[in-house]
Amino acid sequence: MTARRGARCAPLRIGLTGGIASGKSTVAEMFRSLGAPIIDTDVIAREVVAPGRPALDDIRERFGSRVLTAEGELDRAAMRLLVFSDEHMRKKLEEIVHPRIRDETFRQASAAGGPYQILVVPLLAESPLRHFVDRVLVVDCDQNTQVERLLARDTDTREQAERILAAQARREDRLAIADDVIINEGALDTTRKQVARLHDIYVELAKSGELQRE
Numbered sequence: 001m002t003a004r005r006g007a008r009c010a011p012l013r014i015g016l017t018g019g020i021a022s023g024k025s026t027v028a029e030m031f032r033s034l035g036a037p038i039i040d041t042d043v044i045a046r047e048v049v050a051p052g053r054p055a056l057d058d059i060r061e062r063f064g065s066r067v068l069t070a071e072g073e074l075d076r077a078a079m080r081l082l083v084f085s086d087e088h089m090r091k092k093l094e095e096i097v098h099p100r101i102r103d104e105t106f107r108q109a110s111a112a113g114g115p116y117q118i119l120v121v122p123l124l125a126e127s128p129l130r131h132f133v134d135r136v137l138v139v140d141c142d143q144n145t146q147v148e149r150l151l152a153r154d155t156d157t158r159e160q161a162e163r164i165l166a167a168q169a170r171r172e173d174r175l176a177i178a179d180d181v182i183i184n185e186g187a188l189d190t191t192r193k194q195v196a197r198l199h200d201i202y203v204e205l206a207k208s209g210e211l212q213r214e
Contacts, residue, residue: 016119020146032118039118142185
């Protein structure tokens with residue numbers, strides 16, 4: 001499909017997505033170094049459940065103290081284990097946090113400016129935010145690479161890592177909505193060159209006022 005936009009007031013919005021441990025944050029930081037504003041829904045998700053925020057009170061009421069640390073903060077490891085092993089629990093959590101993440105994402109994007117913006121949305125394929133972006137960029141890597149990265153940073157067992165991957169959109173579904181793809185398998189310099197090439201494309205698209213979707 002091809003969509004064209006005339007002169008725009010809003011910046012071009014690029015939805016950056018990818019599976020867990022694909023390297024989304026690394027790629028986003030590369031775009032930031034080139035001057036692109038970054039709106040990261042993972043960061044926003046942590047902010048909306050900070051102590052004193054209404055979302056954390058709702059989580060405590062819905063799930064109990066088992067998902068809180070002794071200091072009263074959200075225990076992310078406990079919550080991750082709970083929601084990735086129980087679809088019903090995952091949906092209950094999403095009902096609490098997703099509207100708040102959406103509203104804060106809209107607010108930050110409206111204030112950020114720039115010729116184009118990068119909106120980092122890990123679950124973009126399943127998210128209503130997909131309709132808020134003009135173009136989709138997928139950071140992709142082999143599933144075995146994702147598992148190894150998860151084992152190195154977030155999970156204790158391969159089974160747990162694979163369960164987390166299974167709860168997300170399939171790799172094929174993410175690639176099906178992609179306008180652009182960055183392969184993040186090897187050296188960082190290779191990834192950085194792909195980012196630089198897309199940066200030039202996005203700047204030109206923003207200047208021309210035209211949006212090409214394949």
